[in-house]
Amino acid sequence: MKDRAEYWNQQYINQATGWDMGYASPPIMKYFASVKDKSLRILIPGGGYAWEVEQLWKLGFQNVFLLDFSHKALTLFRERVPNFPEEQIIEGDFFKHESKYDIIVEQTFFSSFEPSQRGKYVEQVACLLMDGGKLVGLLFNHEFTFSGPPYGGNQEEYLKLFQPSFHIKTMELCHNSIKPRLGRELFILLYKET
Template sequence: MFASNTLRSLPIPCCIASSPFPLSASLFNLSSSTTRVFRVKNLCKSSIQQLKMEGGAGGNKSEIQDKSSNNNSDLPNLNQAQQLINNDSTGGWDKCWEQALTPWDLGGPTPVILNLLQTGSLPKGRVLIPGCGIGHDVVAIACPERYVVGLDISENAILKARELFSSSQNANHYAFVKDDFFTWNPPSLFDLIFDYTFFCAIEPSKRPAWASRAHDLLKPDGELITLMFPIDDYVGGPPYKVSVADYEEVLHPMGFKAISVIDNELAVGPRKGREKLGRWKRYIAESHL
């Protein structure tokens, strides 16, 4: 039923490695003490010419994997983040950013997004990234052909994003907005919505509302890209476990059908084998009047 093609290999920027939430001790591999910022150049051309890290941070892919196995010291911080969020579903996210308890933050653009850019398979036009955090993906994909809105409920995250990227060379092609995805009313609809670690962060009871908002915010011919994580079997959250069926259950009633669902071969560290990339389009029944 689903496409089985695999993603083209793409070198992963050296500082990308983490697991977003505390599912087991082996998943904790991102120190929250340092945020590394990428300068992303020429991402809207046919190939990605260069990714440079500001601040001179070094490393390589093997070092990322080494870090992922020496992460037990992060467990208390990750547990604190989960506790803050569960105690306050709105303000807890802001407290996490204020206290640098952000295990979901990769510290750079999502590798599969860079791959979609490199292969020219990322839609252009107006793009929405809900739960954007400090905006690495927002800045990475923004260009003259693609205006990107990064939306987050955390004021601290949005303030950090604006501070980090205010002088970026493509700053005219994106905006960071502090608002609630479920109540926000933008002036225009979007050609693309990209969701990663947002669907899994909301309570499962809100998933139908998430699908309804995706329907309302997209243009009729728009596309929804979901990087599904964590595909796992456990109790609790966030992140709450997800499956392809979970997405289908709420998206099908809204008229969405999957173009493709494939394993994410570019998942980093302990996320490997637990992510799928889904691409969805709305199908409107033709009138026979």
């Protein structure tokens, strides 16, 4: 895992962050516009530059947590959002993290793992969510022609992965993706089965 952390950290050092949108994801922010309880515990794992963390914090979600194992990404975040609480920045491996959240946000984190790791991701998300907690965000509905990351996939595959532990509230083509991803991603809202 140390090698993976170094790989990702180097991407930030080299500014080779082609996945970065430079602002908070519109479909994710649209979802949060309907969330009235600002005290919910929200985790954004593999958050990178973490535009959504910044935006949610500014909107008053006081319990939003950023997790990433790239020191460089987190340093840049700290510089950009200096008043964000340090205790809500977790520098570490997602798979070793232990806590409980109401909502976990997915945004190009799942696609950073080789498909063989996806079962582990689903298990860890389920473990980090409280009963009835939600996984919300986006998954690529697209196969890339190069070897990843990102690693693509399709709805059928995702349903098989998530259905045993989650109630699939929404998994559908995202209509308000950013232009380069339009038609290539699914919006998901999954409830952890109790």
